[in-house]
Each structure stands twice: as C-alpha cells, then as structure tokens.
Amino acid sequence: MSAPAGVLVVGASAAGLSTVEALRRKGYDGRLTVLDAAAGAPYDRPPLSKQILSGTWDPERAHLRTQEQLDALGAEFLLGDAAVALDVPGRTVHTAHGRALSAEAVVLSTGLRPRRLPGAEDLTGLHVLRTLDEAVALRGALRNSRRVVVVGNGVLGSEIAATAAGLGLTTTLAGLQPAPMQDQFGPRVAGALADLHTRNGVRLVSGVGVGELTRDQGRATGVRLTSGEVLSADVVVAAIGCTPATDWLAGSGLDLTDGVTCDAYCRAAPGVYAAGDVARWYHQGLGTHLRLENRTNATAQAGVVAANILGQDLVYAPVPYFWTDQFDVKIQVYGAPAPDADVTIVEGEDGDRFVARYDRAGRTGAVLGWNMPKQARIHSRLLTGTPGGGRDCAAAATAAAPSA
Amino acid sequence: MKISVDETKCCGAGQCVMLAPEVFDQRDEDGIVVLLDAAPAPEHHQAARESAEVCPAAAIHIGEEA
Incomplete structure (x- = not known):
C-alpha cells in the first residue's frame, strides 16, 4: 500500500499531535491537516491536576510543543472549529464553520468529555477539570476558598484532593470506592494511598455516593451524600469520570459502544482510525476490546496508527501503563492490577518505597511502583508485551494482564 | 544533534530509557x-528523536547543532 495523499486528524491533543509527529518521523511527506474545536495550542493534561492547579507552573508550560516545533511539522492546524459529522465512505469531515475536509485517511482523536453531576447546570462554585481553561478556573477558585469537596475518588479526584490539601484548603474526598483508587490498585495499595491522604489532612468519605448538590442562589454550597450527611464547601469539584467525545459521530455508521470501536490495528473503518482516550480497540493479547484513558497510551497508539496509515499492519497490544503523583509519592502501574490478585512486595519495603507484584491464577498481571519509578519499570519486564506501547507493538501479541 | 532534558517536567515514565538506553x-x-x-x-x-516525541511530559528537547 502506498502512502495516502492526505491525512486528516480530528483532535489536536496528545494522540492527534503524536499521530502527526509519528507520520513525519516515519517519512510521510504528504498533506496533513489537524482540526480541533479548541482554539489554543496543543497542551498536555497530566500537569493540569498537579502543577497547573497548584500554580507551580504557568499555563503556557503545559503546552506540548513550541510554535516553532509545530510549524516545523508542515501541517495545517485548523483550530477553533469543531467537527460535526463524518462521512465514512467519503472520508470527509464536516465542521461547525462549514468546512468539508476530505482525506484518504482520517484519524479520530477527539478524547473525552467530563461527566457532570445531574442538575448542576450554571451553578457557580461547581467545577470539572478536563481542559487547561478549566484547570486555570479551578485554580482561581481554590485561591479564594477555604473548603473544597472533591466528588469522585478515582485518579483525577485523588490528584485534585492532594493538590488542594497541599494548597492548605480544608479538603474532603468523597467517592464510591472503598478507598481512593481501589479499582485501579486493589485494596492493599489503595489502603496505603488512603493513609497518605489522611496523614496530609484530607478527610476521606469513602464507599458512599453523592445524592445531590446543595445550593443557595445559584451557587453550589456542598453535597448531600446518600447517607444523608451534608458536606459544606466553598468549591465543589466533580471528578466522576468521562465519556468518549463521539456525539458528533452519531449517524456515521461507526460502532460507538463506549468510544470508537476499532479492530486490532486501530481501524474503525477502511481509512478511518482512532487513537487515544476515545479509541476502543481489540487488544489481541488480552482477547478483549479495551479503551485506555491515559497519557502514554495516547502517544503509543498514535504511533501504531501512523504506521498503519503508511501500510505497516501493526497490531496494537501494549501493556497498559499509567502513573499518578500525589503529595510526595509517585506511583507507576504496569499491566492491570486485578482487585483479587495476590500482592507481593518484590523490592523495597511496605512503606515509603516499594515495588509490588500482582499475581493471580499463577500469572503476574501487574507491577506497581510506589516512589520507585525506575525499579518498577525494570520489574515490568515480567509482563510480556511492550510497556506503554514502545516501538515494536507488533511483537507484543500477548500481554500478561489477566483482565482489562 | 544536541539533546537537553528538563528534569522539572520529567514524570519518570522511563519511555526514553526503553527506546534509547544508550542516551537516557x-x-x-x-x-x-x-x-x-x-x-x-x-x-x-x-x-x-522518537524518545523526545513520545516523552509523556515533553521533557526532552532535541537541537540539531552539536
């Protein structure tokens, strides 16, 4: 297969930008167009809940590339114009501004939209954190507040709570999980994370749902839990997960079950690919469809999509990888920790620094580092496949993680 | 080629080490x-170059002149 005459990338965040860079790195010199609803330069999301929210970094520092680096890609960036429809057979994207953009290959990398608490429209004092603007707005709100309630004790909520507590706010982290991030870490490490938050002054309200927001004259004043308890706050942050941004693809004929459904090659249809948070692809090693909401997946998957656009036919079967930084702890996770896995400390000591191995049914499914990033990476070699994607995903046909 | 790294942006993912262990x-x-x-x-x-592009923290910069 020869290189396509033109490639259109919809979404200019990490996955979209990485697709463009990988195409150029692999020698593609054809026409490249990048469309995004947001008007600003591409930026990175992991710092939003940490360095941007704390104010340690200026917002510009979250930009993924300099203007000079973007210019050097020789791509046309159409920013501030949203995709509104896709003609799959014609590989044509229609935009809010009335453009009709056609290409031989189209890459869908529109990411996610945050879920919002029901009945919460137009309340001041209520925030979500997905975009750079939202991070800056929340930072401003926290500066003028004493008490914050974070709803949702997954990775984003836990990071926001850690940052808020670090800023000196009276912080409550409320969520359905029995301990912060227990779904991701299993009970043992989630227990250690709970201790970390508690030691640093965060009040944890775990294993309980939010019934409703409390409000006064258009302002959120807190949340009422399903237990009946009311948590009062100056600022309420909803970190209750995201949904794939696929509404604009309704009626396209693509399978939009929890994202853009793709084959093992990240193809949704002939000449149509998906990459990053929005892509739900068939992971051959795990034998199931998978959608990963993490930073390294965006780049690694984009690399495979770029290769496949150029005719390489690479299967994408990475070992899932993500990290989180909370207080003074850096946690790295390779694979998929099963909640009922046996957890063994294989380096360091259960305390300030350790590497944990997750075994289930005689197989190692995950490796987790707690303040041991380098050592965790080395131990992750136990897992077959290529952590984070790497450069040869075709070789990684069998990943060890026992469940998604 | 002249490489520089920003330690304050680095998140410790180690992607660069896996790609270019002679360099990082x-x-x-x-x-x-x-x-x-x-x-x-x-x-x-x-x-x-690939390490710089896949770095999840954009912490590696490649200049062309040594």
Missing part, C-alpha cells in the same frame, strides 16, 4: 531522567 537513564532514587549522552552518535539519532 533514570535516577535510582526518584526515576527522573539522566542524560547519558547529550551529543550521541548518528546511529542513536532516530531513537533519541
């Missing part, structure tokens, strides 16, 4: 990037 390492104590060779030989240029 990580500190034992906190996983932050260690630049082993700021002006690597041409056979390492492709892996170094």
